[in-house]
Amino acid sequence: xxxxxxxxxxxxxxxxxxxxxxxxxxxxxxxxxxxxxxxxxxxxxxxxxxxxxxxxxxxxxxxxxxxxxxxxxxxxxxxxxxxxxxxxxxxxxxxxxxxxxxxxxxxxxxxxxxxxxxxxxxxxxxxxxxxxxxxxxxxxxxxxxxxxxxxxxxxxxxxxxxxxxxxxxxxxxxxxxxxxxxxxxxxxxxxxxxxxxxxxxxxxxxxxxxxxxxxxxxxxxxxxxxxxxxxxxxxxxxxxxxxxxxxxxxxxxxxxxxxxxxxxxxxxxxxxxxxxxxxxxxxxxxxxxxxxxxxxxxxxxxxxxxxxx
Amino acid sequence: xxxxxxxxxxxxxxxxxxxxxxxxxxxxxxxxxxxxxxxxxxxxxxxxxxxxxxxxxxxxxxxxxxxxxxxxxxxxxxxxxxxxxxxxxxxxxxxxxxxxxxxxxxxxxxxxxxxxxxxxxxxxxxxxxxxxxxxxxxxxxxxxxxxxxxxxxxxxxxxxxxxxxxxxxxxxxxxxxxxxxxxxxxxxxxxxxxxxxxxxxxxxxxxxxxxxxxxxxxxxxxxxxxxxxxxxxxxxxxxxxxxxxxxxxxxxxxxxxxxxxxxxxxxxxxxxxxxxxxxxxxxxxxxxxxxxxxxxxxxxxxxxxxxxxxxxxxx
Numbered sequence: 001x002x003x004x005x006x007x008x009x010x011x012x013x014x015x016x017x018x019x020x021x022x023x024x025x026x027x028x029x030x031x032x033x034x035x036x037x038x039x040x041x042x043x044x045x046x047x048x049x050x051x052x053x054x055x056x057x058x059x060x061x062x063x064x065x066x067x068x069x070x071x072x073x074x075x076x077x078x079x080x081x082x083x084x085x086x087x088x089x090x091x092x093x094x095x096x097x098x099x100x101x102x103x104x105x106x107x108x109x110x111x112x113x114x115x116x117x118x119x120x121x122x123x124x125x126x127x128x129x130x131x132x133x134x135x136x137x138x139x140x141x142x143x144x145x146x147x148x149x150x151x152x153x154x155x156x157x158x159x160x161x162x163x164x165x166x167x168x169x170x171x172x173x174x175x176x177x178x179x180x181x182x183x184x185x186x187x188x189x190x191x192x193x194x195x196x197x198x199x200x201x202x203x204x205x206x207x208x209x210x211x212x213x214x215x216x217x218x219x220x221x222x223x224x225x226x227x228x229x230x231x232x233x234x235x236x237x238x239x240x241x242x243x244x245x246x247x248x249x250x251x252x253x254x255x256x257x258x259x260x261x262x263x264x265x266x267x268x269x270x271x272x273x274x275x276x277x278x279x280x281x282x283x284x285x286x287x288x289x290x291x292x293x294x295x296x297x298x299x300x301x302x303x304x305x306x307x308x309x
Numbered sequence: 310x311x312x313x314x315x316x317x318x319x320x321x322x323x324x325x326x327x328x329x330x331x332x333x334x335x336x337x338x339x340x341x342x343x344x345x346x347x348x349x350x351x352x353x354x355x356x357x358x359x360x361x362x363x364x365x366x367x368x369x370x371x372x373x374x375x376x377x378x379x380x381x382x383x384x385x386x387x388x389x390x391x392x393x394x395x396x397x398x399x400x401x402x403x404x405x406x407x408x409x410x411x412x413x414x415x416x417x418x419x420x421x422x423x424x425x426x427x428x429x430x431x432x433x434x435x436x437x438x439x440x441x442x443x444x445x446x447x448x449x450x451x452x453x454x455x456x457x458x459x460x461x462x463x464x465x466x467x468x469x470x471x472x473x474x475x476x477x478x479x480x481x482x483x484x485x486x487x488x489x490x491x492x493x494x495x496x497x498x499x500x501x502x503x504x505x506x507x508x509x510x511x512x513x514x515x516x517x518x519x520x521x522x523x524x525x526x527x528x529x530x531x532x533x534x535x536x537x538x539x540x541x542x543x544x545x546x547x548x549x550x551x552x553x554x555x556x557x558x559x560x561x562x563x564x565x566x567x568x569x570x571x572x573x574x575x576x577x578x579x580x581x582x583x584x585x586x587x588x589x590x591x592x593x594x595x596x597x598x599x600x601x602x603x604x605x606x607x608x609x610x611x612x613x614x615x616x617x618x619x620x621x622x623x624x
Binding site: 014015016018019022023026027029138139141142143144145146147150151153154158243244246247248250251254255265266269270272277281284285288289 | 462463465466467469470471472473474475477478479481482555559562563566567569577580584587588591594595598601602603605606609610613
């Protein structure tokens with residue numbers, strides 16, 4: 001187990017380096033000069049520009065910049081924003097908790113509602129309940145999140161007046177409910193479908209028949225025997241989903257005016273703030289990698305036949 | 310389940326042969342039924358496939374000949390029609406069917422003309438991703454060893470980057486964003502799923518007896534790859550690709566909505582234009598939204614039907 005985790009952690013290193021390098025390359029290739037943009041309409045002082053670039057290390061060749069960035073990163077230094085002179089680490093520290101709260105909220109919604117719906121439908125394959133779940137999830141998957149976001153905002157905030165259209169206070173869970181539902185809906189549909197398929201398939205398995213023959217109560221058969229065996233594909237999906245949720249927060253946070261990571265990335269992209277974008281994407285990549293490791297370890301918990309030497 | 314296949318084959322026979330023929334089974338020796346002819350038989354009888362195929366056909370015609378559906382221009386507006394109300398049902402397929410946007414342009418015309426961009430991006434990305442992903446997956450799966458190690462690590466690197474964020478970063482590096490640029494950007498980040506599926510499928514198939522037999526007969530590597538491995542490994546790839554197509558259309562709309570997708574006429578741009586007037590003129594936002602959703606739905610249903618036909622286990 002320990003050796004397996006160590007090996008996986010080592011394997012993460014090239015993936016981590018590769019992903020950050022790719023993002024760094026893209027940001028380097030961005031057109032426009034963020035330092036020059038500071039001046040707006042004012043007359044440009046070339047000496048001053050050169051001085052600012054030198055202090056930020058922007059006059060260095062690409063590979064040197066990447067190396068400096070990496071070494072800084074390992075010391076917890078995410079670089080400095082060009083326009084505001086604020087350390088990127090502070091910007092991230094402001095925005096990150098908000099997005100984490102939103103994402104975890106969306107994630108819980110996905111897991112609880114998705115698995116419940118999936119189990120309900122999976123236990124009754126090819127009935128009306130099952131068919132309507134398939135139609136409902138198909139509709140959810142085909143509606144892009146920005147469409148769903150504005151539809152919900154229009155219906156629940158403007159027409160019914162149940163919630164505020166914008167999130168003014170990111171500490172308020174009531175206000176975060178609507179954005180979390182919108183953010184989690186796509187994953188919810190996938191989770192429900194995966195659970196449904198998996199349960200419906202395992203329902204015919206021999207061990208279920210044995211459990212029924214033994215006279216076990218239905219709750220135990222479904223809750224212990226069936227669920228544990230059926231959840232592996234769902235857990236696989238959920239593991240890769242947390243990173244995707246954080247990436248998808250760009251759209252949801254924009255609609256509901258949540259000042260989280262997505263909002264910050266979008267702002268930074270339009271202002272060509274390379275260091276902020278790279279910093280946030282790097283963090284999301286790390287979260288993704290850690291989640292996929294956790295998922296692999298969870299397999300062994302769910303299925304004792306899987307052992308890691 | 311293989312049984313499922315057998316039952317459909319048995320059910321078909323009595324219907325195909327009139328009851329008067331005395332020896333119904335042996336009279337017409339059944340052709341060797343390939344996976345594909347089986348799948349086609351399934352598809353023809355699936356209502357989901359027929360509905361989605363009809364919708365997709367309609368969208369394709371709309372993308373190719375938008376002039377058939379509206380006489381109005383998507384670009385020229387009459388400012389006196391500014392935010393003029395929605396849904397005039399008496400004028401079917403006319404310019405003011407769905408009302409007008411901020412610049413007095415016909416919303417219906419913009420919906421019709423937006424189809425081309427979405428369809429081109431969706432199909433373009435899917436084709437590119439399928440070619441690149443299959444190539445990489447087949448090479449990694451068949452040759453194994455260091456090539457597999459490198460290619461698989463590369464797949465890991467690309468799938469570590471969140472798709473939407475990565476696409477946003479790639480696209481901001483371009484100032485002119487044509488359909489081709491958006492297609493390349495999405496394909497650049499999207500090929501990994503197909504590569505994984507192709508690799509897994511090839512690894513299973515390369516152990517099959519017919520591959521060993523072909524090797525023993527002295528077939529060349531390219532012959533084994535293209536005549537034996539690829540045709541048998543391609544079904545799961547096609548399933549994943551058809552389902553992903555709808556997702557790429559949604560991704561294009563989302564990027565255009567964020568203002569970093571296409572420049573030109575696109576549903577995503579129209580949604581973004583309508584968002585500030587959601588309270589007063591919801592039709593400006595809702596109509597292109599419905600259009601995106603219906604298009605994605607059509608392709609998803611199509612993909613689902615193809616999956617059910619090619620992979621009876623998923624039923």
